[in-house]
Amino acid sequence: MKAVSGSMGGIVEASCLQPIDVIKTRLQLDRTGTYKGIAHCGSTVCKTEGVRALWKGLTPFATHLTLKYALRMGSNALFQSAFKDSDTGAISHRGRIMSGFGAGVLEALVIVTPFEARFSLFPEVSAHLALESKNVYIYWKQHCLSFEIQGPVHCARMIIREEGILGLWAGAAPTVMRNGTNQAAMFTAKNAFDVILWKKHEGDGKVLQPWQSMVSGFLAGTAGPICTGPFDVVKTRLMAQSRSGGDIKYNGMIHAIRTIYAEEGLRDPPGQAIMWAVADQVTGLYERRHLHGAPI
Structure with missing residues (x-):
């Protein structure tokens, strides 16, 4: 049931x-000053391409999130069921943390490393694919190859051809640690905020109002990224610009943090x-x- 709720x-x-x-993405790709800001970019896209253009690439994005959250x-x-006390059915704080960490490790190995980390290392993107296929990056910029990626499946095939099947899991170790820590913090924080703010205990049959879940989810969503996210993003951006050989966008860690926040803001908590x-x-x-027999 948790998998279904996560996918929805x-x-x-x-x-x-x-x-x-x-x-x-449009703002990142705009090299001619066409857009004057977020609001102007959105209104321009709607006027020139229609409102539906704002949802270009929704299918692969939704599919990706559905599988990841499921x-x-x-x-x-x-994992929580394995850590629960056999007599009381309760789960300790340690068990909750370990369950979240295990979920993060599994997510990192199955989805994040092969389908996110390798395809998003470099900030230079193919404009067409970025707008149609959820920011699929040009792989040849990393390896000086003579072809451009035609989609995520083609990208995976090229990586396997050049580096072997294990090439999809390059950099898995830091990704595993980052995701494990993130999810351990997020699941533990979500349960804690539910109890503290709304007196909601897992499995008690109480249904929070959507706005209550959003408050708890937003606060929990900040827990993991606060621990690992900013430095991970900054490290990746600085490494990418040093390898790309192009213009230097970030002058150091502090400048990178300020620039990334100004241009992209916070996304994980919302x-x-x-x-x-x-x-x-x-x-x-x-x-x-099904568990308490109460009418819906």
Whole structure:
């Protein structure tokens, strides 16, 4: 059930955030000063291409989030069941942290490393693919190859051809540690905020209001990134610009943090707020109906 609720949350999150990603990508690719800012970019896209253009690339984005959240939520629930006390059914704080960490490790190995980390190392993107296929990056800029990527499947094939199947998991170790830490912090924080703010305990059949889940999800969504996210992003950007041989955009760590925040803002907390708002509703209704026998 957790996997289903997570996948549904992913669909809603993708639908809500895709316009933001499209606008962000257009601004990043704008080298001629066509757009004067976020609002101007959005209005220009709507006027010239129609409102639907803001949702270009939604299908691969939604599919990606659906699979990722289904795996994250489902594996976390599975790990929690293994850590629960056989007599009381309660789970310790240590067990909750370990469950979240395990879910993050599994997510990193199955989805994040092969499908995110390798394809998003460099900030230079193919304009067409970025707008149509959720920011698929040009792989040849990393390896000085003579071809451009035609999509994520083609990109995976080229990496395997050049580096072997294990090439898809290059850099897995730091990604595993980052994701494990992120999810351990996020799941633990979400449960803590539910208890502290709303007196909601896992499995009690109580269904939080969507806005309550969004508050808890937003706060929990900041826990992991605060620990590891900013430095991971900055490290990746600085490494990418040093290898690309192009113009130097970031003059150091502090400048990179300020620039990335100004240009891209914060995305993880709002996304987690949306996902949890949906997931909690689905999970809560299921618990009331099938575990507690209460009418929906």
